[in-house]
Each structure stands twice: as C-alpha cells, then as structure tokens.
Amino acid sequence: MEEKKNRKITIIRLIKVIVFLAGFVGLSVIVSYMLTPKSSHPESGISYPSARGFYGEPENTIDIVVLGNSCAYSGFSPMELWNKFGFVSYVASEGNQNLGESICIFDEVLKHQKPKLLIIDVDCFWQTKNEISRIEYSLKAYLYRWFPMFKYHDRWKTTTMEELFADKQYNYRTTTKGQFLSRDTKAAEKAFVMEKTDEVEEVPKSSVVFMNILLKKCEENGIEVLLIDIPANHSWNYAKHNGVEEFAKENGLHFIDFSLVTDEKYAINWEKDTRDGGRHLNSYGARKVTRYLGEFIKENYPIEDKRGDEAYSQWDEDYKEYKAFMKKGRKNVKK
Amino acid sequence: MGYTSFAYLGLLAASFFFYMILPLKHRWKVLLLFSYAFYFLNSGKYIVFILLSTVSIYLTGLMLNKIDDGFAVAKKGIPKENKKEYKAVIAWQKKFVCVLAVLFNLGILVFLKYFNFLGGSVNGLLKLLHLSPSVPVLNLMLPLGISFYTMSAISYVVDVYRGKYRATDQLGKVALFLVFFPHIVEGPIGRFDLLADQLYEGHKFNYNNMMLGLQLIFWGLFKKFVLADRANMLVTTVFKNYMEYDGIYVVVAMLLYTLLLYAEFSGCMDIVMGSAQMFGITMSKNFERPFISKTVSEFWRRWHMTLGSWFRDYVFYSVSLSKTFMKFSKKIKEKLSPFLGSMIPAAVAMFAVWFSTGIWHGASWKYVAYGLYYYVIMLIGMLIEPATVKVCEKIHLNRKSVGYRLFQLVRTFILVNIGMLMFRADTFSSFMHMLGSMFTGFSFAPVADGSIFEIGCDIKDFAVLIIGALILLAVGLYEEKGHSVRETVARQNIVVRWICYYALIFIVLIFGAYGRGYQAAGFIYAQF
Known part of the structure; x- marks a missing residue:
C-alpha cells in the first residue's frame, strides 16, 4: 500500500518536473523571439552585423564563405578577390569565433546562400585557453542558437514594444562583405618567423569533433573545404602547423599556412602589414593573403569568375568604395 | 571553472546522477572522485598540496588516537604518584604532534601565499638600512582554495588534540572533508564534526x-x-x-x-x-543578514561567519585561554583593576585575531591595515562602552529606542563601507x-x-x-x-x-x- 502510494507520488512529481521544464522551454522560446533583434542592421543590436551581411545579398549568390575569428575578418578581402579573380565571397567571421559558433553561423549562411567553397581559418581550432572552455563556449553557441535570449537578454534596455513581436527582416548589406577594413599600421616588434620543428601539437579533440560536424555538413551540401592560417604572431607556431597538416591529410583537405609563404609578392611584411603589432593584419596584409589565395582557388576549385555578369553589377560599385579606401594609404598608429 | 560556469553545472549534474544511482555505502566515493576531478581540472599539478595536507592530518589524527589509547591502557598500571608526571609527558607528546601538523599545513600556506610578501618586506627594510636586498622573488602559484582547506585541516587536528572528537581511521573521509567540490573554492570553512559524517554517509x-x-x-x-x-x-x-x-x-x-x-x-x-x-x-552558514548589524562586532558575527568562528576557536581562545595569559590576566586584575584585567588580555587576543584576519585576506600590508581597522573600532567600542552607557543614562537616552537603533545601523553601515573601500582599493x-x-x-x-x-x-x-x-x-x-x-x-x-x-x-x-x-x-x- 505504502509502496503504491510512494510510486504515485514519484509519478506525479516526475510529471510536474516535465511540465515545469516544458513550460520553461516554451517561455524561453517566446522570450527569445521577443528579445531577438528584428533587423540585421548594426543599430539593431544584432551580434556581428557585418558577419551577417550575407542576408543582404541576393539569395544563392555567394560562392565562397570564410569562417574564423578576428584574424579571418582582418586578413581576408572579398573585394580584392572580386576585383582580381571575379570570385564572389563573404567573410562570416566573428571576434573569438569558436567552431560551435562557426557551425551556427554557417547554418545561417546555408539557409540563404549556396556556397561552393568553405574556407576556415584554423586559428579558431585553439580558441580559448583549454579544452573545457572550448567545449563550454561551443556548446554555448548552440544554446544561443536555440534560445537567442541567452545572447540578446540585454536587449530589454533598447527594444520597443512594437519590436517585441514584429517580424524579422534581415536585409543589411555591407560593401566590406564582412571584412574589417583597416589602414592602421603598427609594426610588430620583430618579424614573425616560425622555427621549424618536428613536434606536433595535435588539433584539440573538441575541435576535431566540431570540425567533423562541419565537414559532414559540407559533404551533404556539396561544398569543398579549404583550411588556411592567416598570420598572427601571438597564437601560431610550427607545432600547430604540423598538427593541422596532419588533420588536413587525414581528411583530404588542402591547407595553406600563410606564415610559411616566402614569395616576396605575398609574404607578410611585419612592419607594414599589421594593424596592431602583429596580432592582426591590416587591409594591405589582407590584400596579399587574398591575392595568393585567389591564385590557389583558381587552380584547385571550380569557382566561376562572375565579373561582367549583370547580376553582380552591384559588386563593381562596392569595389569602388573599397578601392577608394585602400588608395588613402597606410595610417601609422602609435607604437 | 567558476560556480556559474556551464562546466560546474555539468559537473554538479553528473555527480548528482552518479551519486543517486550507486548503492548508499558507495556514494561518498562519487563525491570524492568528482571533487578531485574538479580540483584537478582547476589546479592541475597543484593537487599535490591538498593531497599532502590530507595525508598529514590523517596521520596526525591516527597518532593522536594512538597516544590517547596508549595512555588509557597505561594509566591503569601506573602508580598514583607518577600519574601526573606521565600525564604531562603524554600532553607534551600530543602537543608536539599537533604543533608539527599545524606548522606543516600552515607552512605550506605561508610559503606559497606569503613568501614573496615577507621577502619584499624584508628587502624593503634592508633597503632602508642601505643594504642590498637579499630575499629572492619566487614565481609561486596558489593552489585552489588553500586558504580555506588549510583552516579546515588545522581545525581537524586541533579538535582531535583538544579531545573534541576522536580522529577517524578512514582516509577517504578526511580526504572528502577537505576537497568536497562545492566548498573547496570559497568555503564555508568546514568543521569535521559537523560535515564529515554527512559527506561520508550515503543520502537517499x-x-x-x-x-x-x-x-x-x-x-x-x-x-x-x-x-x-x-x-x-x-x-x-x-x-x-x-x-x-x-x-x-x-x-x-x-x-x-x-x-x-x-x-x-x-x-x-x-x-x-x-x-x-x-x-x-x-x-554551515556563512552569512546572516550582516547589514542589519548595530555594531561592527555584530557585523562580523553575521559576515563570513565560518571565518570568524574559526579565528574565535583557534586563535582567540588559544591565546586568551592559554596558561600564560590566564596568569597575566589574574595579575593585572589583582594589581591594576578588574576592568583592565579583562580588557588587556582580550585586547591582545583580539589583536592576534584581527591581524590574522587581515593577512588571511591577502599578502599585503593593505589587508593587515584592513584587519586592524576593525580591531581599532572594536577596541574603541569596548573602551568607551561604560562611558557611553553613563552618558545615555544622564541625558535619558533610551538605547533600545528605534531612533538609537537606527543611528547604530547607519553608523555600522558607514564604518563597514569604509572598510570595504579599503578592501577594494589597490x-x-x-x-x-x-x-x-x-x-x-x-x-x-x-x-x-x-x-x-x-x-x-x-x-x-x-x-x-x-x-x-x-x-x-x-x-x-x-x-x-x-x-x-x-x-x-x-x-x-x-x-x-x-x-x-x-x-x-x-x-x-x-x-x-x-x-x-x-x-x-x-x-x-x-x-x-
């Protein structure tokens, strides 16, 4: 009798817990919708609006997408790639982007675009200090995707009553195509030269797991993958290079390490091509990386040259802005 | 891995799950395993220090038990006239073992936390005397929670020494008492008699x-x-x-x-x-609405309570109830006045408490000043208390009136805020x-x-x-x-x-x- 009663209590409690959690999920979905920015313009409070400018491009017009952290949006130039090779690309990189975030934003891209090539700056394989925080931050990215309330909770300060239940209209377009344009020039203390070693710093386990998810997605969508490392003197070394090279070999991917490019035309000048003492490239360094990359893509991937195509005439207009910006020349900033 | 991180919440959920599915008698092992995992993930190789403390207090406890047991057996066969002498020898042995364990644990803390501070102070002094600095600066890291678990470790040894309870012969129990993952980072400072059995026995x-x-x-x-x-x-x-x-x-x-x-x-x-x-x-509770305190001493009875009670039990009582101090107090009472007889020993013991409280918070003179700030306020309060009572009586001020209590609340709040300013300033x-x-x-x-x-x-x-x-x-x-x-x-x-x-x-x-x-x-x- 007593046992039966206890079982009944347990079942009731279990039902209560399930209903409570279901209520929590339901409320979270509603609150998430209310707090998510309804526009992708920078003033809307959306996270990294520039990385989400692909929403503003006509559907299925982007052929190449670049993912990664700040090194990627500083060191790759879609406009340069357009002008020199006619390839249509977009940088969907975010500051400190981890692979969880890369997957989430790539899913956003795939809803709107059909890229043929995904370029990943491998610096994000080692994002954050240790394996636990890498897993934690990547899982957080998923949480933010399912419940944007966690990411945009602070918008209670700025949102309006009308905006709370309005429809989403993501159409912000930027002429930089996700690149962070910078003429700032701050020389590195010394040129970054990687000392060759046979040591191998394996790609962290968690990054391998998330990369496998990303690679599977690409395979399903017929997208090729290219790994690159854009030079940064604070986070890269030869052991990591060896680790990525092994990973690339195992997965049949190309890997370009720009820190090892020695051709004078493309090699980074650590006096002139960095905006903050070597941590990030400036737009002149990005130009070198992109030109090299363009040649490599031309030789290895079936990406079409869209120059002259009427549908892309706006890109010629956008390029004029980029050109005018680059023409102003380097701007030295204090050491 | 902070307490607000997903990693901590994940660890808590996982440990809770495994704790509840294992048989009752094995549940403490889940807590121990997850606690060491938590510690290792946060501190890596520095886990060796908490292991050393664990083993040292465990062995000390066993030795104290052994001495007590030996005495209990031996005293039956000892002639009455030798009993006192034998008892003194036993007391000395116990004291020696206890002091050794306390010094060992305290030594690790002092070395890791205060070596550079003390060395810097000595070097500063040498510089003043126009001598070249001689104490090197070492690159020392503090193991997670060392200030908290060292105090728990000392309390265990001293309590066993004082005969408050017998030491346990279960190493796992001592280990879990020190490293239990929820309290290892910021306390509350655990007491073995209040916590260890709860941790060790399985809960449904x-x-x-x-x-x-x-x-x-x-x-x-x-x-x-x-x-x-x-x-x-x-x-x-x-x-x-x-x-x-x-x-x-x-x-x-x-x-x-x-x-x-x-x-x-x-x-x-x-x-x-x-x-x-x-x-x-x-x-154990660590806070009890500290901002409704009417005096600074009351504030400290309500703020970081386990730290205050630790210093009361193991510093204040150790000093004020020591034989030397009792004699000293008695002498003052006889030769000067009963007020000073109770006041001076209390003041000295309180100095030890507040100096230690200050420096416990951090290895710098600022924290010493922080502790002594409260010491001075409390001392002044004690000294002027008789006069305050008299003045209030004379001007017919009811010290239990709402107005007076409000004044006390505001006064304490201001004094505490000044203390906080000192605490936070660089x-x-x-x-x-x-x-x-x-x-x-x-x-x-x-x-x-x-x-x-x-x-x-x-x-x-x-x-x-x-x-x-x-x-x-x-x-x-x-x-x-x-x-x-x-x-x-x-x-x-x-x-x-x-x-x-x-x-x-x-x-x-x-x-x-x-x-x-x-x-x-x-x-x-x-x-x-």
Whole structure:
C-alpha cells in the first residue's frame, strides 16, 4: 500500500518536473523571439552585423564563405578577390569565433546562400585557453542558437514594444562583405618567423569533433573545404602547423599556412602589414593573403569568375568604395 | 571553472546522477572522485598540496588516537604518584604532534601565499638600512582554495588534540572533508564534526532537497549575475581610474562595491549550499543578514561567519585561554583593576585575531591595515562602552529606542563601507586618496546632468541594482523574523509557486549581466 502510494507520488512529481521544464522551454522560446533583434542592421543590436551581411545579398549568390575569428575578418578581402579573380565571397567571421559558433553561423549562411567553397581559418581550432572552455563556449553557441535570449537578454534596455513581436527582416548589406577594413599600421616588434620543428601539437579533440560536424555538413551540401592560417604572431607556431597538416591529410583537405609563404609578392611584411603589432593584419596584409589565395582557388576549385555578369553589377560599385579606401594609404598608429 | 560556469553545472549534474544511482555505502566515493576531478581540472599539478595536507592530518589524527589509547591502557598500571608526571609527558607528546601538523599545513600556506610578501618586506627594510636586498622573488602559484582547506585541516587536528572528537581511521573521509567540490573554492570553512559524517554517509534521493537546493542555486545566481556583475562595471571603472574621480562618484562606487561583494560572496555561498543540499548535505552558514548589524562586532558575527568562528576557536581562545595569559590576566586584575584585567588580555587576543584576519585576506600590508581597522573600532567600542552607557543614562537616552537603533545601523553601515573601500582599493595610499576625495567636490550634479550614468552603469542598470538591493533587503528582513522564503513559497499552491520559480529564473536570465559586453566580477574570495 505504502509502496503504491510512494510510486504515485514519484509519478506525479516526475510529471510536474516535465511540465515545469516544458513550460520553461516554451517561455524561453517566446522570450527569445521577443528579445531577438528584428533587423540585421548594426543599430539593431544584432551580434556581428557585418558577419551577417550575407542576408543582404541576393539569395544563392555567394560562392565562397570564410569562417574564423578576428584574424579571418582582418586578413581576408572579398573585394580584392572580386576585383582580381571575379570570385564572389563573404567573410562570416566573428571576434573569438569558436567552431560551435562557426557551425551556427554557417547554418545561417546555408539557409540563404549556396556556397561552393568553405574556407576556415584554423586559428579558431585553439580558441580559448583549454579544452573545457572550448567545449563550454561551443556548446554555448548552440544554446544561443536555440534560445537567442541567452545572447540578446540585454536587449530589454533598447527594444520597443512594437519590436517585441514584429517580424524579422534581415536585409543589411555591407560593401566590406564582412571584412574589417583597416589602414592602421603598427609594426610588430620583430618579424614573425616560425622555427621549424618536428613536434606536433595535435588539433584539440573538441575541435576535431566540431570540425567533423562541419565537414559532414559540407559533404551533404556539396561544398569543398579549404583550411588556411592567416598570420598572427601571438597564437601560431610550427607545432600547430604540423598538427593541422596532419588533420588536413587525414581528411583530404588542402591547407595553406600563410606564415610559411616566402614569395616576396605575398609574404607578410611585419612592419607594414599589421594593424596592431602583429596580432592582426591590416587591409594591405589582407590584400596579399587574398591575392595568393585567389591564385590557389583558381587552380584547385571550380569557382566561376562572375565579373561582367549583370547580376553582380552591384559588386563593381562596392569595389569602388573599397578601392577608394585602400588608395588613402597606410595610417601609422602609435607604437 | 567558476560556480556559474556551464562546466560546474555539468559537473554538479553528473555527480548528482552518479551519486543517486550507486548503492548508499558507495556514494561518498562519487563525491570524492568528482571533487578531485574538479580540483584537478582547476589546479592541475597543484593537487599535490591538498593531497599532502590530507595525508598529514590523517596521520596526525591516527597518532593522536594512538597516544590517547596508549595512555588509557597505561594509566591503569601506573602508580598514583607518577600519574601526573606521565600525564604531562603524554600532553607534551600530543602537543608536539599537533604543533608539527599545524606548522606543516600552515607552512605550506605561508610559503606559497606569503613568501614573496615577507621577502619584499624584508628587502624593503634592508633597503632602508642601505643594504642590498637579499630575499629572492619566487614565481609561486596558489593552489585552489588553500586558504580555506588549510583552516579546515588545522581545525581537524586541533579538535582531535583538544579531545573534541576522536580522529577517524578512514582516509577517504578526511580526504572528502577537505576537497568536497562545492566548498573547496570559497568555503564555508568546514568543521569535521559537523560535515564529515554527512559527506561520508550515503543520502537517499530526496525530491524536496533537490528542489530546495536548486532554488537556492538560482537565488545565488540572481545575486551574482543581476547584482554583483552589474555593479562591477561602475566599480571597476572608478577603482581602476580613482585619480580621475571624486565626490559622489567615489561614494557611489564604494556603496556599489559593498553591494557587489555581499552579492558575490553570499551568492556564491547560496550556490555552494544549494549544491550540497541537493545531496542532502547541510553546510554551515556563512552569512546572516550582516547589514542589519548595530555594531561592527555584530557585523562580523553575521559576515563570513565560518571565518570568524574559526579565528574565535583557534586563535582567540588559544591565546586568551592559554596558561600564560590566564596568569597575566589574574595579575593585572589583582594589581591594576578588574576592568583592565579583562580588557588587556582580550585586547591582545583580539589583536592576534584581527591581524590574522587581515593577512588571511591577502599578502599585503593593505589587508593587515584592513584587519586592524576593525580591531581599532572594536577596541574603541569596548573602551568607551561604560562611558557611553553613563552618558545615555544622564541625558535619558533610551538605547533600545528605534531612533538609537537606527543611528547604530547607519553608523555600522558607514564604518563597514569604509572598510570595504579599503578592501577594494589597490593600495593603502589609493584608499586614503579615495576616502579624502569623497569630500572634495561633492555634489549631486553628476546625478542631475547624468554623467554618473556614463561610467559603466546607465540609468537602467541603476534601476536594476536598486530594485535588486531592495529585494535582498526585503528577503533579509523577512528571514530575520524567523521565516524562510523558500518554505513560505513551498506552502503556496502550484500556480503561485511556479510563477515565483519562473520569475526568479527569467529575472536571472534576462537581467543578469553576463555574456559579451559584460565583465563578470570574479569570485573574489576564490583568490584568497
């Protein structure tokens, strides 16, 4: 009798817990919708609006997408790639982007675009200090995707009553195509030269797991993958290079390490091509990386040259802005 | 891995799951395993220090047991005239073993935490004497929670020495007592007799414990995310650039820091106690509404209570009840006056307590000054107490009236805030500068023209902080009357209950200052 009663209590409690959690999920979905920015313009409070400018491009017009952290949006130039090779690309990189975030934003891209090539700056394989925080931050990215309330909770300060239940209209377009344009020039203390070693710093386990998810997605969508490392003197070394090279070999991917490019035309000048003492490239360094990359893509991937195509005439207009910006020349900033 | 990280919550959930599925007698092993995993993930190779402390106090306990047992057997066969002598030998042996263990554990703490501070002070002194500095600066790291577990370790050894309880012969019990993962980072400082059995015996799954524990964890998250981390934005700006601010800016920064520290530390304790409660374990309270204290001594009985009681039991009593001191006190009573006879020994013992309290918080003279600040206030209070009573009687001032109590509350609040200012300021001289600068250029103009809302906290942040602080106050006053908010809510019907739970959760999730754009206030006591 007593046992039966206890079982009944347990079942009731279990039902209560399930209903409570279901209520929590339901409320979270509603609150998430209310707090998510309804526009992708920078003033809307959306996270990294520039990385989400692909929403503003006509559907299925982007052929190449670049993912990664700040090194990627500083060191790759879609406009340069357009002008020199006619390839249509977009940088969907975010500051400190981890692979969880890369997957989430790539899913956003795939809803709107059909890229043929995904370029990943491998610096994000080692994002954050240790394996636990890498897993934690990547899982957080998923949480933010399912419940944007966690990411945009602070918008209670700025949102309006009308905006709370309005429809989403993501159409912000930027002429930089996700690149962070910078003429700032701050020389590195010394040129970054990687000392060759046979040591191998394996790609962290968690990054391998998330990369496998990303690679599977690409395979399903017929997208090729290219790994690159854009030079940064604070986070890269030869052991990591060896680790990525092994990973690339195992997965049949190309890997370009720009820190090892020695051709004078493309090699980074650590006096002139960095905006903050070597941590990030400036737009002149990005130009070198992109030109090299363009040649490599031309030789290895079936990406079409869209120059002259009427549908892309706006890109010629956008390029004029980029050109005018680059023409102003380097701007030295204090050491 | 902070208490507010997903990693901690994951670890808590995993340990809870495994704890509940294993047979009762093996459940303590889950806690021990997860505690060491937590420690190792946070401290890596520094885990060796807590292992050393564990083994040292375990062996010391066994040795003390052995001496006691040997004495119990031997005293039957010893002639009456030799008993006293034998007892003295035994007492000396026990003292020697105990002191050795205390010195070993304290030595590790002093070396790792204070070597560079002491070395720097010696070097400074040598420099003053025009001698070249001779003590090297070492690159030392502090193992996680060393200031907390060392105190627990010492309390175990001293309690066994004093005969409060017998030492255990189970190494796992001692190990778990020291390393239990919810309390290892910021306490509360555990006592073996109150905690070890609870940790060691298996607890059955209890739905109410789980729910009440989770509620307490969310209450702690409310304090941490909504109040502490939000206040941190303005506090950091002002304290970091203290030369640029004066008047009301410094006053507001000081008040917000007091709120921050209380919300952060007591919030962390709520998370710790809530975590433990989920397993059916009750931990000692560390806070009891400190801001309704009428005196500074009362404040310290309500603030970081396990630290205060530790210093009372193992420093104050050790000094004031020592034979030397008892004799000294007796002499003063006979030769000078009974008042001084009780006053002077108390003052000396209190000095030891407050000097230790100060330096326990950090290896710098600023923290010594912090401890002595409270010492001086309490000493003055004790000295003028008889005169105050007389004056109040003469002017017919009722010391139990609401007005007088309010005066006491405000006075204590101001004194505590000044203490907090010293605690947070980078150095003693920056504290002095900030204290002085409060009175220079004080005006309400920064509030009127809105400039105070431009240094980290805007007007909406202030609204959240003020409402949050009022909620804390209301809950505090309700609990001071002997009620429990959690139990009161639990008595309501399901609709009201769930509204309360959802409200608390969504207030934390929406109004919490977390994520990009916010700099969380670190767990301040974790660095001690």
